[in-house]
Amino acid sequence: MNRRRYWKNRIPFLLTNLVCMAALTVFLLVxxxxxxxxxxxxxxxxVVLLTGLFLTYWKRKRQMQxxxxxxxxxxxxxxxxxxxxxxxxAEDQVYYQLLKMTGKSMLEQIGEVRRERLEYKEYIExxxxxxxxxxxxxxxxxxxxxxxxxxxxxxxxEKTNRFTEQALYYARSEHTEKDYSVREMSLSQxxxxxxxxxxxxxxxxGVRLEVEEMEDTVYSDEKWVRFILNxxxxxxxxxxxxxxxxxxxxxxxxxxxxxxxxDNGIGISPADxxxxxxxxxxxxxxxxxxxxxxxxxxxxxxxxxxxxxxxTAESSGQGTAIFLAFHIxxxxxxxxx
Amino acid sequence: xxxxxLMIEDDPLIRNELDTLLQSNGYETAAPExxxxxxxxxxxxxxxxxxLDIKLPGTSGxxxxxxxxxxxxxxxxxxxxxxxxxxxxxxxxxxxxxxxTKPYHTAILLAKIxxxxxxxxxxxxxxxxxxxGAVLRLESSSLDYDGQSVELTKNExxxxxxxxxxxxxxxxxxxxxxxxxxNQLYVDDNALSVNINRIREKLxxxxxxxxxxxxHRQGYTI
Numbered sequence: 001m002n003r004r005r006y007w008k009n010r011i012p013f014l015l016t017n018l019v020c021m022a023a024l025t026v027f028l029l030v031x032x033x034x035x036x037x038x039x040x041x042x043x044x045x046x047v048v049l050l051t052g053l054f055l056t057y058w059k060r061k062r063q064m065q066x067x068x069x070x071x072x073x074x075x076x077x078x079x080x081x082x083x084x085x086x087x088x089x090a091e092d093q094v095y096y097q098l099l100k101m102t103g104k105s106m107l108e109q110i111g112e113v114r115r116e117r118l119e120y121k122e123y124i125e126x127x128x129x130x131x132x133x134x135x136x137x138x139x140x141x142x143x144x145x146x147x148x149x150x151x152x153x154x155x156x157x158e159k160t161n162r163f164t165e166q167a168l169y170y171a172r173s174e175h176t177e178k179d180y181s182v183r184e185m186s187l188s189q190x191x192x193x194x195x196x197x198x199x200x201x202x203x204x205x206g207v208r209l210e211v212e213e214m215e216d217t218v219y220s221d222e223k224w225v226r227f228i229l230n231x232x233x234x235x236x237x238x239x240x241x242x243x244x245x246x247x248x249x250x251x252x253x254x255x256x257x258x259x260x261x262x263d264n265g266i267g268i269s270p271a272d273x274x275x276x277x278x279x280x281x282x283x284x285x286x287x288x289x290x291x292x293x294x295x296x297x298x299x300x301x302x303x304x305x306x307x308x309x310x311x312t313a314e315s316s317g318q319g320t321a322i323f324l325a326f327h328i329x330x331x332x333x334x335x336x337x
Numbered sequence: 338x339x340x341x342x343l344m345i346e347d348d349p350l351i352r353n354e355l356d357t358l359l360q361s362n363g364y365e366t367a368a369p370e371x372x373x374x375x376x377x378x379x380x381x382x383x384x385x386x387x388x389l390d391i392k393l394p395g396t397s398g399x400x401x402x403x404x405x406x407x408x409x410x411x412x413x414x415x416x417x418x419x420x421x422x423x424x425x426x427x428x429x430x431x432x433x434x435x436x437x438t439k440p441y442h443t444a445i446l447l448a449k450i451x452x453x454x455x456x457x458x459x460x461x462x463x464x465x466x467x468x469x470g471a472v473l474r475l476e477s478s479s480l481d482y483d484g485q486s487v488e489l490t491k492n493e494x495x496x497x498x499x500x501x502x503x504x505x506x507x508x509x510x511x512x513x514x515x516x517x518x519x520n521q522l523y524v525d526d527n528a529l530s531v532n533i534n535r536i537r538e539k540l541x542x543x544x545x546x547x548x549x550x551x552x553h554r555q556g557y558t559i
Contacts, residue, residue: 129392132418133348136440140354143443144361151511161440181422192521196442199518203511209523223420 001064006057017049063087078103121171128168135161155200162197162230166295169227173302180306185222187250187259188214194229195248198237205237205244212249216257218326224303225324228311229261231296232322236263238289239320252328256310259324268315276313277301340454341365343384345375345401346416347393355388362447372396376404384411386454389433391417391424399431406432412453416441444519466501468559471545473501485543493536495520496529500549500559509556533557 021042028038071080081099139157142150191211195202202209236246240263247262268276272283280294297313304311310325342364346352352368359366369378372393379387387405391398402413412435415428420438428436435449464475472481478494479486489497499516500508510529517524524532533549540548550558 129418132439133351136418137348137350137354139440140351140358140443144354144357146512157440181426195521195523196445196519199442199515203514203518206525208525211521211523 001061006060010053017045021045078106121174124167124171128164131164132161135164151200151204155204158198158201162234165227165230166299169224169299169303170295173299173306180221180224182219182221182307184217184219185225186214186217187257190222190225191229191248191259194226194233197226197230198233201234201237202246205240207237207240207244207246210245210247210249212247214250214259216250216252218257218328220307220309220326224307225309228300228303228309228324231300232261235296236261236265236320238292239263239265239267239285241265241318253325255328256325257328259326260321261324262319262321264319267318267320268313269317270315273313273315277311339363339365340385340458341367341382342386342388342450343379343382344368344388345372345393345398346388346390347372358443358447359450364450375401379405379411380408385458386412386414386450388414388416388450391415391419391428399427402428402431402433412457414446414449414453416446442519466498468501468504469548471540471548473497480540480543482540482543482545487539487543489536489539492517492522492524492532493539495522496532496536500557504559507552507555507558513556 025038025042028041067080067084070083071077074080074083081096081103084096087093087096135157139154142154142157191214195209195211233246237244245264248260250257250259266285269284272285275281276283277297278294279298282292282294301311304324308327310323312323314321314323342359344352344355344366346355346368356366356368367382367384369375372395389398389402398415398417405411405413413433414435414437415433416437416439417424418439425436434453437446437449466473470482474481475494475498478489480489480497495517496513499513510526514524514526514529537549540546548559552558
């Protein structure tokens with residue numbers, strides 16, 4: 001509570017008192033009282049008035065500070081009207097009522113927005129499941145009736161599928177707890193699956209693929225890791241150079257298994273490197289290539305955070321390496337071993 | 338005897354194409370077109386394996402699976418576009434043997450079908466293929482000709498396997514590369530040439546010359 005403002009607000013009241021004091025002094029003097037008696041009355045009046053004023057000020061200040069403290073401790077500040085006591089003062093009660101009203105109406109609004117968003121998310125998920133039926137049908141059609149152009153069509157279908165998956169995981173990345181199950185998974189299996197997802201893309205763009213033997217198993221969600229790898233492979237192809245090479249390997253580092261996806265593409269400039277995981281960031285090299293949305297790596301980062309996978313990027317001007325660090329949980333191994 | 342696969346799939350196009358795919362891979366197929374009395378059809382058809390979609394008009398794959406399991410232990414593969422964990426868990430709890438999400442890779446689907454069939458109906462398969470006097474032994478990864486034998490690497494074995502499987506037909510380089518990729522051997526066009534040359538040298542070593550013929554601009558054939 002601002003002290004100066006508080007006392008400023010009290011000026012009309014003090015003035016009234018002063019006027020009353022003056023009127024009383026005149027009246028008492030006219031009635032023939034001695035000046036000392038009048039002065040005594042005035043002093044007593046002033047002392048009582050000031051004590052009262054200071055006491056009220058102190059009490060108000062404490063009240064207000066308590067309210068501020070309560071609000072400060074709340075994680076949802078807008079719930080203050082539910083927590084605070086009903087104030088004594090008539091004006092305060094009006095404010096209290098107002099607070100309750102606004103809080104309620106805001107909660108209604110938020111509830112509505114939340115419901116709408118959930119409905120939209122469900123719709124998106126349903127839509128994606130539905131679009132997968134025609135994608136599957138087209139894929140089967142292409143594979144059963146091979147001609148010169150079916151491979152290109154299959155590549156486009158891979159792309160379509162990757163974009164729909166991106167939308168799906170974007171929608172899901174906010175509610176991971178519902179759709180995520182951490183299990184033991186083999187790194188080599190998920191890597192081969194991700195490559196199979198991009199088979200035509202890799203074949204058509206003439207990428208030389210070097211996949212090292214991987215024997216490690218980690219605890220994570222296979223679907224999500226596969227999605228992340230898909231994004232990384234697509235990036236490596238998108239930002240490829242003349243004779244593209246893609247290397248996927250894994251190594252153990254203390255209590256981590258690090259999966260490395262390296263390419264020899266156009267790389268990321270040092271200035272852009274710290275920002276590649278930001279949403280909508282396309283960077284200098286990104287702007288040269290079409291279809292840079294700045295969503296892919298952002299989503300990867302976000303999913304990695306939820307799965308507790310460390311994701312980092314390195315680039316030395318030429319080529320990019322993305323490191324996915326999986327924690328090895330000693331406890332699980334001990335229990336199983 | 339051909340093994341019979343029953344497809345329970347409501348999308349007519351996918352049904353047709355799966356039909357073509359499975360038949361061209363040597364399976365007999367059957368597919369119900371209305372889903373009111375699927376169970377009776379399954380009892381009548383006695384399939385060796387069932388491909389089951391989860392979302393079906395009027396019913397669901399889960400309830401069908403429960404019903405099937407009351408009278409049969411036939412392998413069931415769930416094929417669905419819903420890739421949530423709940424669906425996967427449900428399908429396994431209800432007795433499904435595998436869970437594949439759409440859009441699937443046909444190579445993976447076929448491999449899953451083959452492995453499930455092999456597990457459910459073990460038959461003595463001769464692990465060898467023959468063509469023009471040469472015998473390819475899959476288990477020992479070697480090739481016999483005229484009393485002599487030569488060892489093959491993983492790549493060479495898979496290349497020869499594909500050629501033997503399509504003996505007499507022309508195998509396009511692209512298809513061959515794709516087949517190798519489906520088997521997790523990431524060989525590019527140049528490496529394929531290198532591998533083919535190495536195979537030719539090995540074969541020449543045991544007196545088998547001009548076995549793999551190059552068809553200009555088309556591919557290889559044996």
